[in-house]
Amino acid sequence: MADMTGQEKFDQQQEELERDLDSRIDSKDLPVANIMVAGITGTGKSTLINAVFGSDMAATGRGKPVTDHIDEYANGDIPIHIWDTVGLELDSEKTRESISAIKSTIASKAGLDDQYDRVHAIWYCINSGSNRYQGAELEFIRELHAIGVPFIIVLTQCSGEEEEVNAFEDEIRKINKSMGMGDIEIVQVLALPVKYRGMAQAIPAFGLDKLVDVTLKLLPTFIKSGFIAAQRVSQSEKRNACEEIICSYVRAAQHGFWDKVPLINVFITDKNIMNMFQKLGEMYNTVLSPESINKIINRSGVDFKNNFFGLISPIDMGYNKKITNLLKQKKEAGFSVKIDDVEKNQRAARMIAFYGYIFVDSIEELWKELTEEKLKDVDMVVNELIRIINKKLSERKTKMDRRR
Known part of the structure; x- marks a missing residue:
């Protein structure tokens, strides 16, 4: 086999890097x-x-x-x-x-x-x-x-x-x-x-x-x-990158075996949501420790109990309608929403999408409100994220109640 040219070697390295990144969400x-x-x-x-x-x-x-x-x-x-x-x-x-x-x-x-x-x-x-x-x-x-x-x-x-x-x-x-x-x-x-x-x-x-x-x-x-x-200039680029992160976790849940097994999928989904939150935070120059993410999850309704009923309960509890409405609103608001094809029975994937978009929505609001100096105060950022996430979840619940 003839030796590869410099360009062929470069192209091969690019392909290997892409495969490596795709396999490490x-x-x-x-x-x-x-x-x-x-x-x-x-x-x-x-x-x-x-x-x-x-x-x-x-x-x-x-x-x-x-x-x-x-x-x-x-x-x-x-x-x-x-x-x-x-x-x-x-x-x-x-x-x-x-x-x-x-x-x-x-x-x-x-x-x-x-x-x-x-x-x-x-x-x-x-x-x-x-x-x-x-x-x-x-x-x-x-x-x-x-x-x-x-x-x-x-x-x-x-x-x-x-x-x-x-x-x-x-x-x-x-x-x-x-x-x-x-x-x-x-x-x-x-x-x-x-x-x-x-x-x-x-x-x-x-x-x-x-x-x-x-x-x-x-x-x-x-x-x-x-x-x-x-970079701290283009919010649209950060939003696009965040959507790619959400999409990668949703697709993984769609195709994952354990994401569909009752009870086990609760633990798997919790772990994926935590990891996703960390990566979404990084896109906005916010480095969240596992302790900080746990605090956000425990104090903003993104917890085991909520996920348990959303993933296992035979009664819908309104989750599918809530998630469908959120994805529709995000698309109307300018998000690309490449995951609006997720079927209703793919409950783990839909829940990940729901919390992913709520988190991005919240951290965008925080990004607009806080100065660069304030964003360095991790404790304050975490508390503000909890406040904003709870506010958005409450607003969504109020809207849902009015439509019933």
Whole structure:
């Protein structure tokens, strides 16, 4: 048998990773995405990093040197590692040395069999007001792009005249195309609101959600869930990821043998709901311990007694109607609801779907209400989740009673 080409080997690794992830829906660890953020000094890299991943991600002094030219930022609770290029200046000899070292580091990682231990995407930041795209910087971009890592140019600090910023972007695209780099995505971003003297209102931040969306399209599938959980910009991406988690647990219950065996299925379903809650929490940067999840379950009606009657009782108790109504409402509210085909006799699957959507609904509300700082207080988050879940369950019961 002839040796595989590099591309064939890469494709085989991708397939193995996908099978591995599909077979581990109960895995406690999200994959960690490695994003390199490059650019010369003053382009707002730290501001961008903090705006997308949280205000303390790129705090001064928190970086760990990877090489003399790269610092790594990480937070144990967030599945993202940021590789930040340091000390780059336009057309300086030091920059040329840095370019060579950075390119060598990324290329060496790209050649490893372990696809988790490599740079998964590069954000190259350019100040939109510089109007300069040439020299060592352009050469750096050309060399990094040639490695084959997903590459995005981020035009930062886009608070100037829209026509001027658009003209600069057009110039970059024209140059890139002439150099065989026409596939590079360009995203305009204003990471923080800006207010100028004499202005009644500040220019609102924009572009962060687009940067997240573009990055997700370019990232390999096996790493996307970690990036979605880490980013704090796009709620829609978090919702989509949460629906995929719910769907995976529902499908597993549909096809599982023990999920259909009376009494045993109560314990199995309880365990699956606990694991699902943990994974859904991670998507919203909320790391819930088993103790915290137990507290939520015990104090919000998602308990053994409730599941016992929902899964075993020969009397319907209104569960099927309640679940059907919830799935219908979620679809009307913009959820994809890929599991509305679950049959009424698949009681474990339907119960998992019901509690999954109630939890996502609740954590979304919490996400809107609490500041980033408050979300770090796990005890407060758990108590608020219990309050919101109970409120939503009570509202649903009231609606059901009125319809009878």
